[in-house]
Amino acid sequence: MTSTEPTPARAQSADAAGDDSIVKKLSTLDRYLAVWILLAMAVGLGLGRLVPGMDDALAKVEIGGISLPIALGLLVMMYPVLAKVRYDRLDRVTGDKKLMVSSLVINWAVGPAVMFALAWIFLPDLPEYRTGLIIVGLARCIAMVVIWNDLACGDREAAAVLVALNSVFQVVAFGLLGWFYLDLLPRWMNLGDGQGLDVSVWYIAMNVVVFLGIPLLAGFLTRRIGEQKLGRTGYEARFLPTVGPWALYGLLFTIVILFALQGQTITSRPLDVARIALPLLVYFAVMFFGTFLLGKAVGLAYDRTATLAFTAAGNNFELAIAVAIATFGVTSGQALSGVVGPLIEVPVLIGLVYVALAWRRRFTADAVTTAP
Template identity: 45%
Template sequence: MSDHKAIEAQDASEPEMKQEKPSTDIEAQQTDSNDAHHIDGNYSQQKRSFSAFASLGLLDRFLAVWIFLAMAVAIGLLVMMYPILCKVQYESLHKLLNKKELWKQIGFSVFVNWIIAPFLMLALSWAFLPDKSHLRTGLILVGLGRCIAMVLIWNALAGGNNDYCAILVAVNSILQIVLFAPLAIFFLNVISDENDIAPISYSVVATSVAAFLGIPLGAAVITRFGLRFIAGPAWYDRIFIRFVSPWSLIGLLYTILVLFAAQGHQVVHQIVSVLRVAAPLVVYFAIVFFTTVGICRMLGFEYQFLVTQSFTAASNNFELAIAVAVATFGPNSDEALASTVGPLIEVPVLLGLVYALRWVANRWGWK
């Protein structure tokens, strides 16, 4: 009897064990399912993060890099201009303003910079880019921006008159604030009949001019008058100027390096557009520079004034052109691309013209 009851108890317990086993399998399946969902969730989250990054444009992905490079270019320009502006004899400028020769130089410079050069760039942009209205617009903006920064170093390297160059830069700065926006509207909306062009902002123009000229000019004026008063004119001219003079060349080389590093991607990926914009720029620099040199020789200008006039006419305010193009049309626009190509062509071409002009002057005895 006891054995029989034990067998019955064992038979009764077996269904319970069989019933417990499925529940254990279900829990295991749920655990596996939860783990799978957890893995899938992590993967989908990573995928969404990657997709979000991939969906960003090149400008947005590396915005911090572009901001750093833009700051780097600005710093290079300021360092490049500061030593040259420190050499300008501001205490004697009032004497120059009384000279008839100065007003003759100013009148000639205004005519070349604000009539000849912009219309030449307009003609070349239409001749080389008749089917590319956006690239043409960017090129026209480059032609309207008269140089107020790098012309100082071109003038110094070629042996021009720093005082006259500083005055011409100041005149062009004032005229740029007043004339750039209306001339841009006239050239783009009236002559070129680009009716979809947004109006050029006066605030963008004024801010760019104030930043790239006002900061180094103000620093140079304060430095010159302050140190000459504290340490004396002799110490300033012999020690301080000798100390800061190499900064100009260092700033130039630094600016060139940063510009080419920043624009390398666009040059590679839009090489056809870059080459189409580069062609009229090279022709523009050559025509403006050598025409100005020839006219200055015909008018009997001294070599130092010839240098100042030629490089002031051939140089362009690419900082302003880029700022206006980006603010008006966007950083990824063809207008911004065309304005960006400007310094990539201008810097090596004008640097070559510096050495070419010095060689010709030494060979032919220009004084």
């Protein structure tokens, strides 16, 4: 029987209950999820490198600049997770001022500033790659973060709210922050001539609608109709286990397609990829661990702290790549930086899922220690 929860979640539950038999009952997909993700990346890179014209063929399957294969994978990936959200509990999240304010500040003030600083520190002599990294920092995550959050046993309702909040700010603030970090600030700091970022607000809005609006609406309607027909207990016990594994299938499919699209580019420029990867590694570490410590410091529970950390560390790679290609060209250094983003983000964040689950025990232990 296929497990309905990802490996880390089940493993953590088994640890908390002291029952290793649960781990032994996991499906092969669940137990070795990290391995399958790395294999999916390798398969994608291999296909892009070895199959002539595959990257070009996949790139042509798009509408309005949005890749249909990637969109399909992301929709399949996000729908099961958003169908699990209990939408009648969202008001409990929006009333958490610590969480909401922390998320806005970290995502839209701290995150872009950290990436801007790291890009200039590590790539002062490579302006194209530097610009590409800054664009990655501006594109806050609205899609794949729901998977990392679910794997780490984060708060699903909080993830839905914070992702929606990021979406609104992405439409409003992406172009403005692009002008600030790529044009105004470099000139003001005498770092050289700035670079403009020509991106339509409507394009960003369409990106948000496709990658968040569709699966969010589908998840909401599924939950509402499902509970009306089966009741909450029946819906969660009978329907969710059926659709749950498709989140991981969609994730693996997305990774294969994404890396097949860019396999030739990545494998043909390994030294450039390494230069771009270093500041990205530092960025993910700073954003995740810094945010996790902040959540603990302000008194958030583990589940919301994990959600806050993953929404801060993740980025909207699809938007970053699309904007870089549209503005600077498909063969530009800016586009390569966007491509390297998920190459580093995917394995790093799956690793951080396990780190978060290890810290979950510490949160529980601290709560027991401080309880009256």
